[in-house]
Amino acid sequence: MAGLTHPNLVVLTGAGLSxxxxxxxxxxxxxxxxxxxxxxxxxxxxxxxxxxxxxxFYNMRRASLKTVEPNAAHHALVRLEKAWPGSFLHVTQNVxxxxxxxxxxxxxxxxxxxxxxxxLNCRNVMHWEEDLDISTVCPECATAGKLRPDIVWFxxxxxxxxxxxxxxxxxxxFVCIGTSGVVYPAAGFARQAASKGAxxxxxxxxxxxxxxxxxxxxxxxxxxxxxxxxxxxxxxxVL
Numbered sequence: 001m002a003g004l005t006h007p008n009l010v011v012l013t014g015a016g017l018s019x020x021x022x023x024x025x026x027x028x029x030x031x032x033x034x035x036x037x038x039x040x041x042x043x044x045x046x047x048x049x050x051x052x053x054x055x056x057f058y059n060m061r062r063a064s065l066k067t068v069e070p071n072a073a074h075h076a077l078v079r080l081e082k083a084w085p086g087s088f089l090h091v092t093q094n095v096x097x098x099x100x101x102x103x104x105x106x107x108x109x110x111x112x113x114x115x116x117x118x119x120l121n122c123r124n125v126m127h128w129e130e131d132l133d134i135s136t137v138c139p140e141c142a143t144a145g146k147l148r149p150d151i152v153w154f155x156x157x158x159x160x161x162x163x164x165x166x167x168x169x170x171x172x173x174f175v176c177i178g179t180s181g182v183v184y185p186a187a188g189f190a191r192q193a194a195s196k197g198a199x200x201x202x203x204x205x206x207x208x209x210x211x212x213x214x215x216x217x218x219x220x221x222x223x224x225x226x227x228x229x230x231x232x233x234x235x236x237x238v239l
Contacts, residue, residue, distance in 0.1 A: 006086035007172035016178020020224045021068045058149040059131040073223035074102035076231040110158040116150035181209030190214040
């Protein structure tokens, strides 16, 4: 990193970051949940047609967060965030709260959060930890039946895209952890970072992905092992 006094760093994380914490995917054989493809319970169309089923799916996912804790990778990324001398941004595709519980602050949830709900009537977004159903009354506008998980569903636009794009304009080091490389727009961030002059692009995953060729450094292994190792290396280079 010679010549870079304060390199700008962007980290993108996916499901592989939280896998070792035991976050349930609720996908069984053939990627099904109770006989349904996840797309069938994660879309605006599903919420309109069968809101009870959609609520049950997300109630289960929200409740599961009470049974898991941040792992070594979450804590290592928080250490990196606190110590990094340049600009730092952590973008996650995950909807759990494990990064926050580890202490993350410079964090953007591009696919929403399980512990937030949104009212389709008053448009307010609220923190929420309990079950939700079609009779739940909005705490803000007192309207029943208009609350939905604040999750970006299939067919919806991810959050914070403009802010993420701005960060990628000046990124020096781009790190991608535990993502499949098939979900866009996140799968295109590595290419975007490279086109803007990123000096290093580092991928950590259990195996090669469809976007591995975009990276200058590919590391295969669990996030719990590889992320703390990478954090140590990066901090030694800049501190």
